[in-house]
Amino acid sequence: MLDLTYEAPKPKVIAGAKHDWELVIGMEIHAQVSSNAKLFSGASTTFGAEPNSNVSFVDCAMPGMLPVINEFCVAQAVRTGLGLKAQINLVSAFDRKNYFYPDLPQGYQISQLYHPIVGEGEVLVELAPGIARLVRIERIHLEQDAGKSIHDMDPNLSFVDFNRTGVALMEIVSRPDIRGPEEAAAYVAKLRQILRYLGTCDGNMQNGNLRADVNVSVCRPGQYEKYQETQDFSHLGTRCEIKNMNSMRFIQQAIDYEARRQIAILEDGGKVVQETRLYDPDKGETRSMRSKEEAHDYRYFPDPDLLPLEIEQGWVDEIAASMPELPDAKKARFMADYGVTDYDANVLTAELDAAAYFEEVARGRDGKQAANWVINELFGRLNKQGLTIADTPVKAGQLGGVLDLIASGEISGKMAKDLFEILWTEGGDPAEVAAARGMKQVTDTGAIETAVDEIIAANPAQVEKAKANPKLAGWFVGQVIKATGGKANPAAVNQIVAQKLGL
């Protein structure tokens, strides 16, 4: 495997009216745990069900109902922790976060404030070949999602849908190691990729299955380094938290806006007020949601309905033994085993099923050629039609067959593209389709020689020019290929033309 070493990127610098400023960003990602049942009840988690159809007595907090932990969700959190090279806490505990809201039936969210299940870990966020930020993870805890309040169905009434109530979330909390909007988006993308590889969260941001709270502050150059040395936050600026964003684009826009807002305040001699803000994508600005003074007093305390969650190292080891290959390892292996470039390896490993597709095509074949075909032809065609790899009409076995026909010299690259197009629209076995369509490249040197002789004989002026300037031999090659209906093997034609012209 290749040992990939990285250099840290430069932080994003924003020039204010008076000074330069740097950004310091920490993120809390809420990732919905992929699980058929909720965190503390057996109710289904299916998205898009009829309102209030996936609701148990526990979810809607009927009197006397009690939570029982879903072991699968715990396993998913452990798997996620292992995937982020994090410490797994064999003893963790659940706490109640108390506040009133109609979509929170219990009047509290069960979460893990004091003793999270996963401790410190890390995520390597690559920004360019050889450039990556190592973002430290502070913790991951399990908690319940809330329901959905609906205010726009009736002028006087509000409605509430509890389908989402009690669905398991992992809150993944980073350290303030992210230094710019692009890094923030890249961090979310990398985390999403890892979660999808692990199968612990589907990463569907549109459905809200992956959402981000972003803490943004600004500081003068040099301050962050002081923080790093001491871990003392007083070297950093006052932060604002932008809540609940579910788009990479909005995350970047919100951070950029928020940083500039804070810089403007500071350069005016003002103070940034610690508060929770919301991003309005229509206006492209953040606005205050509640100040620190208005912040809820959540009155956290250990949930007396649940005993401390104790798991065994042996169980963690079993999960560790069943871990899939993760993106960084896969990328390094693709580069080492298939000789693909750093860039191509990133593209090929972005999604697990695409990586699997590539490997099926590349295995036992020319890896670089496989990469070119998968990225340029296949992905290009999929993108053009808005399809995902799961929908591809040309399966890996078929594309492999096309590459085999090229490798054996039976078809040319040009023919291969035509063949790919036929397979895309009509399907079929590549070798059979090629044969049926007479797509066979002529490698019979006798036939090629004849064609070359004829063209040389018919074009004496061109012959003279080519002899003077060998670059013009390409004209003869083209003529020969044209004369053979595109079936002549270009390599063979090249060689024979050169020979006959005496080049």
Added chain:
Amino acid sequence: MNANELTIADARDALAKGELSAVDLTMACLTAIDAGTPLNAFVHATPEIALDQARAADARRGAGAGALNGIPLGIKDLFCTRGVASQAASNILKGFKPEYESTVTSKLFEAGAVMLGKLNMDEFAMGSSNETSCYGDAVNPWKVDDRRLTPGGSSGGSAAAVAADLCLAATGTDTGGSIRQPAAFTGIVGIKPTYGRVSRWGIVAFASSLDQAGPMTKSVRDAAILLGAMAGHDPKDSTSADIPVPDFEAALTGDIRGRKIGIPREYRMEGMPAEIEALWARGREMLADAGAEIVDISLPHTKYALPAYYVIAPAEASSNLARYDGVRYGHRARLGQGDGIVDMYEKTRAEGFGKEVQRRVMIGTYVLSAGFYDAYYNRARKVRALIKRDFDEAFAAGVDAILTPATPSSAFGLGEMADADPVAMYLNDVFTVTVNLAGLPGISVPVGLDAKGLPLGLQLIGRPWDEAGLLNHAHVLERAAGFVEKPRKWW
């Protein structure tokens, strides 16, 4: 003797021999319930359900019938019973009829029990006199002159109903003494099992880390029978223990020779009435006469128990009661023009909760709030751990059970404490809260009458999970005390 006056054990034998039918037994109880209206013990009688269950029990009679086949019981209003009003004696749950059956009542029905109806209690089990109920006071069948007395609380309706023979036995719940204190005030037996012995699923929560359901019965044997049917692991309650339930009745050997009974010196409270002191001394003698060894022990953190309890219990309650918000079920206040969600919460909860519940919700909210959490809640948790350690050390030193008074006095008059400091009422729990904080089993056994002619009880505290041993000690105490008095029927 009317059938409703029988113990579970006697009724079981009569039913088995065919001398009595479950329907006749149930009818006798229903008649007594009708006549017992002035006691205000039953707040929702369920005669149709009772008779259906009794008929089914008669049909089942014989081999294979459950331990409680045909036995009519009263159920505290705190238990959710399918299709039957389950209101925790609170206006905020007015008209609430759950679509599910609590684990305890399910188990009782599986054992063949008959449900006569729901029993009065303090609102959300918060109280020691049954005076905080939305149904009005339950009344003690015991009386002095013409004063109406409290049956104790919070399981006051259960205690009154059992003492007045309206049912053979009842379920209660005990968070700080809510089974044992009313049992003592009404001359019956009440046991709070080890925390985790009985499932809490389907019981309206007061303080989750302290709540435990248990039987309230006319005899220790009945308590053993009923507890056997109520107890057992429930996967739906994460705090329920997965340990086997022994045959409690079989453990009533009456032999406690060589057992060590601890007498905790810290339970000798300042200003303790001489009658209580004398009762306690009698209890010691009775157990010593039965061959037990009496030893003085120290539980040094006892004096901190009551304050710790009145931090932890309200803290948990403030969170547990947050779900009563008017959104999904129960009472919702009528809203005015322009009222928003906060108005709805405030009006609904102000109208739905009584004064004592509001007081405890506010105390609980306060002790959990930022800046006070460590000073109150965390400190109380530490005290709780020390109290538990006191007991652990006593048991480790070989003590088998601990004998204490059950209450600091006999039953007091209804309304008598109305103007008193709420803390005076909380003092009723002084001998019982330690047991909840430590998660131990505790039983109240009637031992005698005071000078006014009112029952007094003693409490025995057992090792964790040793209800069998505890019941046997209680059985010996009960036999030696020979308490057979019944309230004179005035209702």
